[in-house]
Amino acid sequence: MSNLNTKAKELLASNTVKMFIGYEAGPTGLARPAFITDPEQTDRLIFDERCKQNLAVYLTKQEVKEYGKIAIVATLPVMRSLMVLASENQISPENLVVLGISPDGNLLNIADFSLMQTYIEKSDLSNPKGDEEKLAELLKLSPAERFEWWQNELSKCIKCFACRQACPMCYCSRCTIEVNQPQWIPVQANTHGNMDWHILRAMHLAGRCISCGECGRACPVGIPCHLLSMHLSNQVNRQFKVQAGTSDKMASVLSTYDPNDKESFIR
């Protein structure tokens, strides 16, 4: 912990970075992102089991980018997000200092993206146990029952787009849902419009989602929408033997062609 604070202070005081993104504790005890520019403020930083939010989302935000070089506290999901963002040319590694951190709060020695890749490859990339159990439970249902279950969950959606906004991979400056000529997706937050929205989002993230669960965590009405993307990530992994966010050179599976791709879907 004190390592993190010292390191942050050093980076800011030496002007190596202009901003440090980590976690702090809010007044109700929740952990939340902290954006620190003053080396004297680094005492605010914390790292413990409350620090779950995927901070990579901020690296593509205009007002954050304007600061210049940034240091970011990176848990495994953040590192995987950085890989995807780098492979999609959304971040420049030279503008970034990544402070890899282990789940128990120890700083990792990750000087560049290739060392980060090695660390990711050695890590356990399986989904959280609770999520896998819920997915298994859902897959046991008949398609009609499963559809009904999702319909019921998604009918609660108020289309606040917290799922999209919290997702590092949802960086489009204009989301398809905001295009209304033509209107691809119904704007209405009714069951039909909600289903369309979440299916669109899941498809767009297939092969890019690193299963951090942030969309589900952000949802103010408690829809486990992360299970949709998680399931598709599992499918992509099964079909193409690829896991998103394991390399900064990897193009998205569903937007590239490979002569060896399966053609079993053609019947």
Place this chain on the structure above:
Amino acid sequence: MESKLIRKESLEKLYGNLIADRKVYAPVKVSDKIEYRYNPSFREITFDHVRSTLSVKNLVFPKVENVLYFKNSKTESSVNDIDLNRIPEVVLWGAHPCDTAAFDILCSTFCGDIKDEFFSSRLEKLTVIGLSCHKRDDYCFCTSVGLAPDSSMGSDILLTLLENGDYKADLVTDKGSSLAARYPDLFETYSGQKSLVAEIKKKFNLSEVTKKLANAFEHPMWKENSLRCLGCGACAFLCPTCGCFDIQDETHGSTGVRYRSWDSCGFSLFTLHTSGHNPRHVQSQRWRQRIMHKFSYIPGKNGIAGCVGCGRCSSGCPVDMNIDEQLAAMENIN
């Protein structure tokens, strides 16, 4: 305002009478969340919750509402209005004072110079049985915006828990009195039994905040405090007083519907012009608008805060934007 006593058993009878001939919208606990549902059984209703996930504004301002139907042919277009007489009578049961007070604030938006007939028709058909709070949590701040856990604003009848488990029923409006008059056996004489009301400490001084905001448009705090804001609409959609909406036409062949749906000033698209120019092009400007609207513009226009202190924007925010913490800080800015 007359106060009556309603015993716990009588409350169940009252509820039974109400659901027999109309829609009653009441809070129930679903897993760890509080939701409002139409006509749940009396046993399902919760009486000791702090706040529901969503506010009850959808009763007067639904998340999607059809405004008109249209039909186009090669030579002409025709429009069919919505029949507002079909809006049903609804009783809102057990809403807390912050949520009921919000109807008055929404009214300042919807019932101004131009009366919004959709909103006002729904409000006219609504009878509100409020419930004072005897529980609170760290997100509550109604007392900082001029309300209290037992405010009667917006209620037709306000129920307050008494120490012995019965309820005091304040008959706040004529609507409330006439409802009570229909069930004279259930409403007894109230003789001053002690009530249980949560104690909610003041977190900031509203008039001081409003005064500071008047000169704070260019203050650096907007950016500093909103870097973590994700730009979603959770705060606005959970908020009982946010009334902004978007209007869309949805066409199927030659027929279509025009509807309005909730919108949020936190969205980047909210102020985007057709030219491509966006006067609020970054998130800090949108966050400033949200705060200014509730704590400077509405108080300036109507003399009341545009916020009821329900705490939903903070409790539902994925990144803990914590509004009362920010307002308390604003009280002390230079």
